[in-house]
Amino acid sequence: MDKFAIIVAGGTGTRMGAPISKQYLEIGGKPILMHTLEAFFKEDEGTHLILVIPSSDFGFWNQLCEDYSFSIEHQVIAGGNSRFQSVKNGLNAIQKEEGLVAIHDGVRPFVKVEVIQESFKQAEIFGSAVAVIPLKDSLRKLTDNGKSFFQERQYFRLVQTPQTFQVSKIKKAFEVQELHHFTDDATVYEHQGLQVRLISGNPENIKITTPEDMDYASFLVSKKFF
Template sequence: MAQTPEYAIIVAGGSGSRMQHDLPKQFIEVAGKPILMHTIARFYKYNPAVRLVVVLPQEQLNTWRELCRKHAFKLFHMTVAGGATRFKSVKNGLGAVMGEGLVAVHDGVRPFVEVETIRAAYEATAKYGSAVVAVSPKDSIRELTEEGSRAVPRAKYKLVQTPQVFQASILQKAYEQPEQEHFTDDASVVESIGETITLVEGSYRNIKITTPEDLILAEAFAKEGSL
């Protein structure tokens, strides 16, 4: 039986602003290579046949090509110009997905995602139509109210990560609707068309590198051999 095609849309739309860095965060080097290259390599390690679609701001495409040359980065991937918002960037990436298949959407600055996590997400999607990677909060949580704030039971909440994987037809249909303010990730877009979201256990190492503190953690993980 033919294998269902697997796609990974890797969204890297960041600038260096929160990182207090001149370089867009996905291009900052960790363990001698831009973060985005490590992220792509994770999906390739999971499945060398995965169809990789990297979404970058239009003005960063040439820089990325130069970085690939400089680092002799040979893992095959398509590049697509992103949009003004994450929603538009994912939609542009989806334009490269042909026919049915399983489509992961992943943050370009999450290079420590484990191959086992990626596998579990694709497998759950093959069964249930969707899979969203999430972890339990470590800290206590308070909900803001009109009166101030109140404690809420931590066990009832999950912190959402990526990859978020969906059947291609479901994701395409979800992204045909107009963008809305409450769309913070792909799960919220898909849920809004009435689809059920399945959660898959993530990892506390699957950090999103967005601030200088994250970079310190990333270097520590890299030294331990996590890349």
């Protein structure tokens, strides 16, 4: 079965406060995006890699690939005005209706190969596979009147990517109009009335968004995560 990976990096990264978008910042000797693409290449060199970035960044990305001698084959697609639109553009680049597709945040370079493997395996069987991790901290729910209530944390999970699906099902899911509660690909998939399959992610698989995240990323690099 054909395997695809859509790496979504359409944001500008304003919270980082850096002169360039967060996905192009360097960790471990190369831009974050290159580590992310390498993770999926290591899992299976035959996976079709689709990188979604702003069209205005195409020239900059090409120059980075040249500067860092980055030769992993991938297709570059223009992102949209939202994550939903960017993922949809990536899905439209897949010409086949059969196969498996992993959708992954470009700024999650520390995903383990084993997690990617398991996501493809479970999605082939069950139609979907969404990486999650358990909560460590206590949890409280806020109300509109300013009160809060304890929640049993064992009933909650933190959602990561990859979120992997059978191509035909996720393409159909993205045919709908974008809604405000579509916070990730799993919520779009569920909108069809389908249940998502949860798999264990890895705690290091953070979404690099703030300077503090970059500090932690540097720590992981120092521990030779890559």
